[in-house]
Amino acid sequence: MKYDLIVVGGGPAGYVGAIRAAQLGKKVACVEKERAGGTCLNWGCIPTKSLLRNAEIYHVLRHRAGDYGFKFDNLSFDWQKVIGRSRGVADKLAGGVEFLFKKNKIDYLRGEAVVDGPGKVSYRGADGKAQNIEGQAILIATGAVARELPGLAVDGKTVVTSHDAMILDPRPERMIIIGAGAIGVEFAYFYNAYGTDVTLVEMLPNVLPVEDEEISKTLEKALTKQGIKIFTNTKVTKTESDGKRVRIGIEGAKAQTLEADCTIVAIGVIPLVPKMPEQINRDKRGYIQVDDRYQTTVPGIYAAGDVIGPPWLAHVASWEAIQAVEGLFTDHRPKKVTLFPGCTYCQPQVASAGLTERAAKDKGLKYRIGKFPFSASGKALAVGESEGYVKLIIGEPHGEILGAHIIGPEATELIAELTLAMSLEATYEEIEATIHAHPTLSEAVHEATGAAFNLAIHI
Amino acid sequence: MPITIEMPKLSDTMTEGTLVRWVKNVGDQVEIGDILAEVETDKATMEMEAFDEGILSEVFVQEGQKVEIGQKLALLLAPGEGKPSGEPGPAQKAEKAAPAGAVPKGGEAGQPPASAQGAQAAGAEDQREEKRSREEEKVGTTDGGQAPAKAAGAEDEQRVKASPLAKKLAAELKVDLSTISGTGPGGRIVQADVRQAGERAPAKAKQPEAAPPAAAPAPAKAPSAAPQPVAAAPEDKRIPLTGMRRAIATRLLEAKTTIPHFYLQADIDAEPMVKLRQELNATLEAAGQPKLTVNDFFLKATAQAATKVPQANASFDGDAVVQFANVQLACAVAVEDGLVTPVIRQAQTKSIGRISSEIKDLAGKARSKKLKPEDYQGGTITVSNLGGYGVEQFFAIINPPQSLIVSVGTIVKKPVVGGDGTIRAGQRITVGISCDHRVVDGAIGAQFLAELKKLLENPVLLLV
Numbered sequence: 001m002k003y004d005l006i007v008v009g010g011g012p013a014g015y016v017g018a019i020r021a022a023q024l025g026k027k028v029a030c031v032e033k034e035r036a037g038g039t040c041l042n043w044g045c046i047p048t049k050s051l052l053r054n055a056e057i058y059h060v061l062r063h064r065a066g067d068y069g070f071k072f073d074n075l076s077f078d079w080q081k082v083i084g085r086s087r088g089v090a091d092k093l094a095g096g097v098e099f100l101f102k103k104n105k106i107d108y109l110r111g112e113a114v115v116d117g118p119g120k121v122s123y124r125g126a127d128g129k130a131q132n133i134e135g136q137a138i139l140i141a142t143g144a145v146a147r148e149l150p151g152l153a154v155d156g157k158t159v160v161t162s163h164d165a166m167i168l169d170p171r172p173e174r175m176i177i178i179g180a181g182a183i184g185v186e187f188a189y190f191y192n193a194y195g196t197d198v199t200l201v202e203m204l205p206n207v208l209p210v211e212d213e214e215i216s217k218t219l220e221k222a223l224t225k226q227g228i229k230i231f232t233n234t235k236v237t238k239t240e241s242d243g244k245r246v247r248i249g250i251e252g253a254k255a256q257t258l259e260a261d262c263t264i265v266a267i268g269v270i271p272l273v274p275k276m277p278e279q280i281n282r283d284k285r286g287y288i289q290v291d292d293r294y295q296t297t298v299p300g301i302y303a304a305g306d307v308i309g310p311p312w313l314a315h316v317a318s319w320e321a322i323q324a325v326e327g328l329f330t331d332h333r334p335k336k337v338t339l340f341p342g343c344t345y346c347q348p349q350v351a352s353a354g355l356t357e358r359a360a361k362d363k364g365l366k367y368r369i370g371k372f373p374f375s376a377s378g379k380a381l382a383v384g385e386s387e388g389y390v391k392l393i394i395g396e397p398h399g400e401i402l403g404a405h406i407i408g409p410e411a412t413e414l415i416a417e418l419t420l421a422m423s424l425e426a427t428y429e430e431i432e433a434t435i436h437a438h439p440t441l442s443e444a445v446h447e448a449t450g451a452a453f454n455l456a457i458h459i
Numbered sequence: 460m461p462i463t464i465e466m467p468k469l470s471d472t473m474t475e476g477t478l479v480r481w482v483k484n485v486g487d488q489v490e491i492g493d494i495l496a497e498v499e500t501d502k503a504t505m506e507m508e509a510f511d512e513g514i515l516s517e518v519f520v521q522e523g524q525k526v527e528i529g530q531k532l533a534l535l536l537a538p539g540e541g542k543p544s545g546e547p548g549p550a551q552k553a554e555k556a557a558p559a560g561a562v563p564k565g566g567e568a569g570q571p572p573a574s575a576q577g578a579q580a581a582g583a584e585d586q587r588e589e590k591r592s593r594e595e596e597k598v599g600t601t602d603g604g605q606a607p608a609k610a611a612g613a614e615d616e617q618r619v620k621a622s623p624l625a626k627k628l629a630a631e632l633k634v635d636l637s638t639i640s641g642t643g644p645g646g647r648i649v650q651a652d653v654r655q656a657g658e659r660a661p662a663k664a665k666q667p668e669a670a671p672p673a674a675a676p677a678p679a680k681a682p683s684a685a686p687q688p689v690a691a692a693p694e695d696k697r698i699p700l701t702g703m704r705r706a707i708a709t710r711l712l713e714a715k716t717t718i719p720h721f722y723l724q725a726d727i728d729a730e731p732m733v734k735l736r737q738e739l740n741a742t743l744e745a746a747g748q749p750k751l752t753v754n755d756f757f758l759k760a761t762a763q764a765a766t767k768v769p770q771a772n773a774s775f776d777g778d779a780v781v782q783f784a785n786v787q788l789a790c791a792v793a794v795e796d797g798l799v800t801p802v803i804r805q806a807q808t809k810s811i812g813r814i815s816s817e818i819k820d821l822a823g824k825a826r827s828k829k830l831k832p833e834d835y836q837g838g839t840i841t842v843s844n845l846g847g848y849g850v851e852q853f854f855a856i857i858n859p860p861q862s863l864i865v866s867v868g869t870i871v872k873k874p875v876v877g878g879d880g881t882i883r884a885g886q887r888i889t890v891g892i893s894c895d896h897r898v899v900d901g902a903i904g905a906q907f908l909a910e911l912k913k914l915l916e917n918p919v920l921l922l923v
Binding site: 292295327331398400429430 | 627
C-alpha cells in the first residue's frame with residue numbers, strides 16, 4: 001500500500017501534520033520511535049506545567065498563607081506525588097494523541113524511522129524486523145534535543161537536561177542551572193519554590209534574553225526576591241562532576257566556583273535528524289533547510305518543527321506542519337512563521353509577541369509605549385497577584401501593535417488577545433474600542449492601550 | 460428581526476453583478492440554503508444562496524439591474540414578524556419592515572413611504588435595539604431612512620475586507636482599497652498589499668488630489684495618455700461592458716503592458732500524433748468511449764513538459780519567483796461574449812483520458828455559465844488553441860499571474876524534407892509559446908518548447 005503522506009516523528013509538528021492530512025482525506029502513516037506527543041507532551045511543555053502548578057500552590061501556602069487567612073502547623077509535601085502527577089498528565093495526553101490517530105485512521109507505527117529516499121521510509125518495530133513503507137510525500141518532524149555543554153557529560157543524576165530534571169528523585173538540596181532561557185527559568189522557579197537552593201547562570205546580560213529588556217529586569221528582581229541567586233553576564237569556565245557533586249567555575253563580575261548536588265544544562269537545543277539522504281541540505285547548525293513550501297532540497301521530502309530551526313516552540317511547530325501539509329494537498333500557499341507568542345510559566349509569568357522595544361528602536365521605527373501595572377488592576381488585587389505589568393509598543397502614526405509584553409498573573413493567557421490583534425493588524429484603537437469585562441486581568445491590556453495616549457482611567 | 464440581503468462577492472475579481480432572475484418571489488418562505496436569485500458576475504452566472512431564513516418581504520433590485528457588491532438586494536423577515544393580514548401593499552410593506560412589536564408612530568405609518576429606505580425609517584427606534592445584537596456591518600438598514608445615500612456609501616467602505624492598519628495606511632497613501640486585492644486570510648487586504656499598491660502607482664494615486672476638483676469632472680478615469688473618446692456614428696452600436704468583458708480588458712491590458720513577453724515558436728511533425736489518435740479513437744469508439752481531440756494531446760503534453768521544466772510552471776511575485784508544485788492546467792475556452800480559462804487540477808497526475816473528459820466537462824460548464832470560482836481560479840500555465848478556426852500560428856497573451864501560455868495552431872499539410880533529402884507531403888502544426896521574461900529565460904522557454912515538441916512527436920510518451 002502506498003501512503004499519501006508519511007510523517008516521521010509524532011510530536012507537535014508530526015501528529016498535527018498527520019491529523020490535518022487525514023482530515024483532508026489523505027492516507028497517512030506516522031512513525032514515532034518513543035511515544036506519541038513528542039517532547040512537548042511527554043518531556044516538555046505539558047509535564048513541566050504540571051510541576052509548576054504544584055510549585056505555585058506550594059509557594060503560596062508556604063509564604064503567603066497568612067495573607068489569605070490559612071493557618072496550619074506542619075506543611076509538608078510528598079515529592080513522589082509531585083512528580084507522579086506530572087507523569088500522569090503526560091501519560092493521559094499521550095493516550096489522547098493515540099486516540100486521535102485512531103479516530104483519523106492514521107497508521108501509527110512504532111519504531112525508529114530511516115528516510116531511505118523520496119517516498120521511501122523504513123523502520124524497525126518492536127519485533128526488531130525492518131519494515132518498508134512507501135508514500136507520495138514525506139514530512140520529517142523529528143524535533144530537537146537538549147544541547148550539552150562541552151566537557152560536562154550528562155549523566156542523568158548530577159548533570160541533567162530538562163528531560164531528567166523533571167523526574168529528579170530525591171529533590172536536590174543545591175542546584176546550579178546553566179542557561180536562563182524559558183526552560184532554565186521555569187526549573188529555577190520550580191525547585192526554588194520547593195526549597196532547593198538554586199543558582200541561575202546566564203552568559204547574556206539578562207534572564208530570558210529574547211524578551212524585552214525591561215521585562216527581563218523585572219523578572220530578575222522578582223526571582224531574586226524569591227531567593228534564586230542569579231548571575232547574568234556570566235560565563236561557565238570550568239565544569240567538574242564526580243557523579244555525586246558538581247563544581248562549576250563561573251566568571252562574571254568576579255570569578256568563583258559554585259558547588260551543588262545537581263546541575264541542569266539548559267543552553268538550547270540541537271536538531272534531531274533521522275537517517276536520511278545526503279542530498280537533504282542542512283544549515284551550519286544542522287537544521288534541515290526548507291523552501292517556502294517547507295520542501296527540503298530533495299523533492300517530495302518536507303520538514304517542519306524544531307528540526308528546521310528556531311523558534312523552538314510547540315505551537316510554532318504545529319503551525320508549520322499545517323502550512324506544509326495544506327501546501328501539499330490543497331491550493332493553500334504555505335506561509336512562514338512571522339508572528340508567534342512566546343511564554344514562560346514561572347511566577348510572575350512572562351509572555352510576549354512581536355518586537356521588543358530594543359528591536360523597534362534598532363529598526364528605526366517610530367513608536368510609543370503604553371504600560372499598565374497590575375497593581376492598578378482590581379482583579380489582580382482581588383486575587384492577590386498584583387506583580388507585573390502590560391507593556392505595549394505601538395507604532396506611529398498608524399497605531400499598530402508592534403510588540404506586546406506582559407509580566408504578571410496569567411500573562412500567558414492574556415497574550416492571546418494581543419497576538420490576535422497583531423495578526424489581524426488591529427491598531428490600538430480597535431483594542432481601545434472593545435469593551436473588556438470587569439473585573440478581569442484583560443482590563444490591563446485595554447488600559448495599556450489607553451496609557452500610551454495618557455487616556456488610561458486607573459493610573 | 461429584519462435581515463438585509465446584499466450583493467455577495469462571488470469571485471475574486473467581481474466588483475458588481477447583474478441580478479439576472481429572482482428565483483424567490485416576494486412573500487415566499489426562504490430556508491437557509493435556498494436559491495434566492497441568479498446573479499451574473501464577470502465570470503459566470505451563479506446561484507445566490509440564502510444564509511438566513513425568513514420571508515422575502517421586499518426586493519430592492521429588479522431583474523436585469525446591475526448592482527455593486529454590498530448593495531442591498533432584498534429584505535428577509537422572521538416568520539410572523541410584523542406580517543400584516545392581506546396582500547402586502549406599499550403601506551403594509553412599511554410595517555413589515557419594522558420588527559415585531561414595533562408601534563408605528565403617528566402619521567408615519569399612515570403615509571406610504573416613498574422608498575424602501577423610508578419604510579425602514581418607520582421602525583428606526585426599535586431597530587436601534589437590534590443594532591446591538593446584530594453584526595455591525597448590517598446596521599446600514601437602521602440608518603437608511605435618515606440618510607440613505609450616505610449610509611450606503613459608508614456601508615460600501617465597510618464591505619472592503621481590509622485590516623484596520625491597512626485602512627489607515629490606505630487613507631494616508633491615498634490608495635483606493637477597492638482597487639487592490641488582498642493577500643491576507645480569505646483575501647483580506649493587509650498592510651503589505653496597501654504598501655505595494657502605494658509603491659506601484661504613487662503618481663496616479665496623487666493625481667486626483669492635485670487636480671482642482673471643479674475644473675476636472677472626470678480626470679480620475681482619464682489620465683493624460685488615455686485615447687480620445689470613440690466618435691460613434693448613429694448607425695454604430697455601443698455595447699455596455701459585461702462583467703466578463705471588463706475583467707478581460709483589465710487583466711489583459713495589465714498583462715500585455717506589465718509583463719515582458721517574449722515569444723518562441725516551433726514546427727511540430729504532427730503525423731505520429733494524427734496516426735496515434737486515429738488508432739486510439741478507433742479503439743475508443745469501438746468501446747463506446749469518448750474520442751480524444753488534438754487539443755487533449757496538447758494539454759497532456761503541456762502538463763508533462765511543465766513537470767519536466769518546472770521553471771516554466773511558475774509565477775513572478777514581487778520579491779520572489781514562486782515555482783508551483785502542481786501543474787494547474789488552464790485551458791482557454793471561448794464562450795459567448797468572451798473567454799474563460801477553466802483549470803484542470805494537478806494535471807501532471809492525470810491521464811490523457813481523464814484530462815480529456817475533465818476539459819470537456821469544464822468547457823460545457825463554461826458555455827452554460829455554470830463555472831464556479833474553484834473551476835477557473837488558480838491556474839499555473841495555460842493552453843490556447845485556435846487550430847479549430849484554421850489559424851496557423853499565433854502568440855497568446857500571458858494569463859497573469861502565470862508565466863507561460865502555449866498557443867496551438869491548426870494542422871497544415873506541407874512539403875517536408877525527409878531524412879534522405881527528398882521532399883514529400885507531411886503534416887505540420889505550429890506551436891508558439893509566450894513567456895514572462897522575469898521568470899522564464901530564453902533557454903528555459905526553449906527547453907520547455909523542445910520538451911513539448913519531443914512529447915508530441917513521440918506521442919506514445921503521453922500514454923505511459
